[in-house]
Amino acid sequence: MLDREEDILESQRIRRVLLTGLINLTIRTNYLTFNGNIYEQIFGLPMGSPLSPLLANAYQKEIEENFKRTPLQPAVLMRYLDDYFAFWSHGREKLEEFLNFVNQINEKIKFAMKAEEGEWLPFLDVEVIRSNGTLKNKFFKKKSYAGIILNFRSHHNYRLKLEIMSMIIRSLRLTDVEFWDKELDKLTRIFLYNGYPSEVIQRNIRAVKPNGRIGTIKEQ
Structure with a gap:
């Protein structure tokens, strides 16, 4: 290295x-x-050490160098830390062979694979959708997600509650504009369910919504 x-x-x-x-x-x-x-x-790198992410990232690059030894390779290969997103055009059987090769590089490091299903694939916090030759994005939430966050009525610092709201609302930036209305409705229901006042919700969503336009949110 x-x-x-x-x-x-x-x-x-x-x-x-x-x-x-x-x-x-x-x-x-x-x-x-x-x-x-x-x-x-x-074995492995020490958890919590500032050096560990740097060395892990460097080692991932070493692994990627081995990918070039295969006759068939992904058309596109992107990585975030140790998660990869790839485009493969050589068929499922050859994809399995490629995965088997990758998992032989280091016997203690094994990769799992999830292929596209129904023209969509989750990657980290993003749901990538293939539509008419283009890719669209939506914020991805697991089915087990219950929408429970820090309740607004809890005795925590007000600034902490706003930071939690901001973190969740930033998920809109991972979402194509055409899906915003549905995502806004979901986020609004989550905040209201957890006791957040409608005016606080509107003010924080307005900060990230295009044109600053937002309809009235009614408490439910």
Whole structure:
């Protein structure tokens, strides 16, 4: 991995042996206690370490280099951390072969696959819809999602409640405008169910809705 970053090492005047030594010290000296016993972590990166995401991302790039060894490859391959989204045009059988190859790169790292069903596919928080040769997006919620958030009447800081609202409303930015009306209705019902006043809902949704236009929200 360091071979591709040689220019960075030179610009920062960092000796390769020193850097690798520091990295090894960080990831190989991790201990935990359980039932009064001390254990050493012998595999994987330490949870909570600022270095872990950086190294995991670098290792993912190494895995991707192995993808090039296959005769058939995805037409498009995109990644967010360790989740991939790909376009495959070689048939389901060849896709299974590609997955089997990927899962042989490292015996301790296995990928699972979910293929498109009914012209849509969930990816992270987005529902990707294939429609007439184009891709459309909607905010994706699992079927188990019950719409329960911090109740507005709880004794938590008011700013925290607004931040929770803002976080949920930002899901609209993952949604194509043509789906906004339905998504707004769902969000409104969630907020009202959890005790949020209609004027607070309107004010926060107005901040992200195109043209700032929004109908009156009635408490239910």
